[in-house]
Amino acid sequence: MKGKQMYDFRLNHPPAALLSESPRPQGETLRPNYERLRLDGVYKQNEEGDLMVRIKVPAGVLSAEQAIKVCAIADEFSDGTVHLTTRGSIELHWLKFADLAAVARLLATVGLTTRGACGGAVRGIACSTTFAPGFAVTQSLVRRLHRHFAGNPHFEGLPKKFKIGVDAGYGQARHLIQDFGLVYLGSDGDDQLYDIWLAGGLGRAPRAGFHYAEKVPEKALIPLIEAVIRVFRKHAPAGKRLKYVAQTLGETRLRDLIEAERVGAPAEMAVHPIERNLTSDPDIAGLTEVPVFAGELATSALRPLAAIARNHAEGFLALTADQNIAFIAGSAEARAELEAALQQAGFGDQGATERVPFRICPGSHVCRLGLAPTRDVARQVLAVMGEKARALDWGISGCPNSCAQPQLAQAGILTTKVVRDAEGNRQPRFTLFRRKTSGLGEALVQDLSLEELLQKVAELG
Numbered sequence: 001m002k003g004k005q006m007y008d009f010r011l012n013h014p015p016a017a018l019l020s021e022s023p024r025p026q027g028e029t030l031r032p033n034y035e036r037l038r039l040d041g042v043y044k045q046n047e048e049g050d051l052m053v054r055i056k057v058p059a060g061v062l063s064a065e066q067a068i069k070v071c072a073i074a075d076e077f078s079d080g081t082v083h084l085t086t087r088g089s090i091e092l093h094w095l096k097f098a099d100l101a102a103v104a105r106l107l108a109t110v111g112l113t114t115r116g117a118c119g120g121a122v123r124g125i126a127c128s129t130t131f132a133p134g135f136a137v138t139q140s141l142v143r144r145l146h147r148h149f150a151g152n153p154h155f156e157g158l159p160k161k162f163k164i165g166v167d168a169g170y171g172q173a174r175h176l177i178q179d180f181g182l183v184y185l186g187s188d189g190d191d192q193l194y195d196i197w198l199a200g201g202l203g204r205a206p207r208a209g210f211h212y213a214e215k216v217p218e219k220a221l222i223p224l225i226e227a228v229i230r231v232f233r234k235h236a237p238a239g240k241r242l243k244y245v246a247q248t249l250g251e252t253r254l255r256d257l258i259e260a261e262r263v264g265a266p267a268e269m270a271v272h273p274i275e276r277n278l279t280s281d282p283d284i285a286g287l288t289e290v291p292v293f294a295g296e297l298a299t300s301a302l303r304p305l306a307a308i309a310r311n312h313a314e315g316f317l318a319l320t321a322d323q324n325i326a327f328i329a330g331s332a333e334a335r336a337e338l339e340a341a342l343q344q345a346g347f348g349d350q351g352a353t354e355r356v357p358f359r360i361c362p363g364s365h366v367c368r369l370g371l372a373p374t375r376d377v378a379r380q381v382l383a384v385m386g387e388k389a390r391a392l393d394w395g396i397s398g399c400p401n402s403c404a405q406p407q408l409a410q411a412g413i414l415t416t417k418v419v420r421d422a423e424g425n426r427q428p429r430f431t432l433f434r435r436k437t438s439g440l441g442e443a444l445v446q447d448l449s450l451e452e453l454l455q456k457v458a459e460l461g
Contacts, residue, residue: 037100038120039115039116039119039120039121039156039157040115041053041054041055041056041113041114041115041117041119042054042118045093045367046368049097050093050095050096051093051094052091052095053092053095053100053114054089054118054124055090055091055114055117056089056112056114056116056123056124057090057124058124058127058139058143059088059127059128059138059139059143060088060089060126060318060319061139061317061319062090062316062317062318064310064315065110065306066112067302067303067306069107069109069110070082070090070107070112070302071299071302071303071306072106073092073103073106073107074299075299077102077103078093078094078095079093080299080300081298081299082296082297082302083295083296083366084292084319084323084324084325085319085323086321086359086395086403087124087126087163087165087321088124088127088321089117089319093366113150113151116149116150116155116156118161119156120156120162121155121156121157121158121162122155123161123163123164124146125149125164126142126163126164126165126166126167127142127165127166128167131287131320131326131328132168132169132171133168134184134186135328137168137184137192138167138182138184141166141182141192141218141221142166145164145166145222148222149225155226158232158236159232159233159237159238159239159240160239160240160241161179161241162179162180162229162232162241162242163177163178163201164178164181164182165178165180165181166182167181167182167184172321172408173438173439174321174405174408175209176197176200176208176209176439176440177201177202177208177209177405177408178200178201178209179200179209179228179242179243180197180198181198181200181209182194182197182221183197185215188215190217191218191271192217193218194215194218194221195211195213195214195215196211196212196214196216199242199243199245200243201243202402202407202440203241203402204401206402206440207246207247208439208440209243210246212255217268219271220267220268223262223266223268224262227261227262227265228242228258228261231258235249235257286329286331288326288327288335288339288342289324289326289327290305290324290326290327290347292323292325293375294323294358294375294378295359295360297325305317305325305347308327311341312337312338313327313328313329313330313334313338314329316328357382357390357393357394358378358381358395358404359394360374360375360378360395361396361397361399361403362374362398363398363399367399370398370399371416371418371428372415372418372430374415377413377428377450377453380450380454381394381413381454381457384454384457385460386458386460386461388460388461389457389460389461392411392460393409393410393411394409394411394412395407395413396412397412397413397415398415399415400414400416402414406441407433407435407440408440408441409433409435409441410434411432411434411435411441411457411460412433412435412441413430413432413433413453414430415428415429415430416429416430416431417429427449427450428450429449430450430453431443431446431448432444432445432446432453432456
């Protein structure tokens with residue numbers, strides 16, 4: 001249209017946003033600005049120029065076509081593996097700066113983005129990790145929130161990350177670690193209703209979120225989230241999350257600030273019913289889960305899983321908070337066919353849902369913040385586990401950032417620091433957590449060597 005320039009601000013980023021702002025002599029190679037790259041879902045992996053790219057997967061639900069495209073990207077630009085995160089996202093490692101634009105274009109062809117997956121923005125929105133009844137409704141909400149917040153400049157440049165989580169029940173307590181946590185309660189006949197929890201988070205200063213409101217209708221959620229983000233932007237210093245505002249100002253003051261931000265703003269946004277039910281609601285008989293150790297999955301395995309999803313699971317697969325792959329079959333007959341296809345493809349007998357005991361972050365294998373080789377530690381811990389320990393839900397993190405959420409697991413392991421032994425070798429130290437209440441787990445014993453950690457795990461039985 002003459003006189004108007006139309007563009008999609010989520011995809012049309014100027015190249016300068018990725019580059020150093022300092023002038024360069026003629027002929028000098030452009031250098032990446034790693035700080036600004038974070039908003040495009042990119043982290044510096046090491047000093048040799050290798051990068052990690054995180055892909056947002058709304059509600060953790062991935063279509064077969066999207067999974068196949070991710071495989072093609074991983075094969076061409078990465079090392080042929082993908083990492084499944086505890087928030088239903090996908091990470092690719094060992095990428096180069098020169099390939100980022102091509103990766104972004106290829107992801108856009110299947111409706112995926114990395115924008116806001118890192119940095120000070122609304123992160124990928126976690127959804128219904130329990131796969132409880134109501135999953136179809138909650139994932140619909142997550143897609144709506146993703147469309148509203150992902151790549152929206154009004155919700156970028158925040159003091160730090162802002163995490164939203166939507167769950168179909170209270171079973172796994174993940175609402176406690178979100179900046180804005182929603183727990184689905186059901187419908188009142190006119191709208192879907194949610195409990196709201198605010199200002200939770202893990203990291204070096206864990207804090208459980210507090211209950212902000214109950215039975216909030218879905219049409220009121222986006223205006224409320226916007227108000228909370230405006231308060232966060234105004235009152236949190238750089239590098240601090242919403243939990244810092246709640247701790248320093250108090251929950252009562254935070255409530256007052258949020259209510260003040262809502263004055264004069266729309267109280268509701270209409271919800272169109274056609275957004276419902278991307279997949280079926282799972283039930284106990286309808287969910288089949290494929291364990292993925294440490295969330296590390298080769299494209300040679302993901303491709304046949306995508307084909308099975310296309311043929312036997314309504315075209316979708318789900319990335320669980322335990323870093324596994326789940327399928328939701330539409331009927332008992334479809335599930336039987338799905339399990340037969342998994343067996344034929346070499347994925348074993350998945351007739352009963354299996355669980356890998358650990359949620360595991362990448363650790364020092366690929367993350368420059370990692371203090372311990374988490375996969376190796378996990379294998380050693382598994383080797384000494386007794387029957388009682390294997391019955392527990394576990395999480396292991398390679399640094400205090402707690403990406404594997406050990407404080408939410410029934411038993412969790414956190415790498416806290418590295419010390420030098422008598423020979424000068426680096427040795428990680430660990431804290432063992434146990435969670436027995438509805439809150440966050442508590443440290444059972446701290447400052448353990450690996451040998452001491454293995455002994456404590458063995459003592460759990």
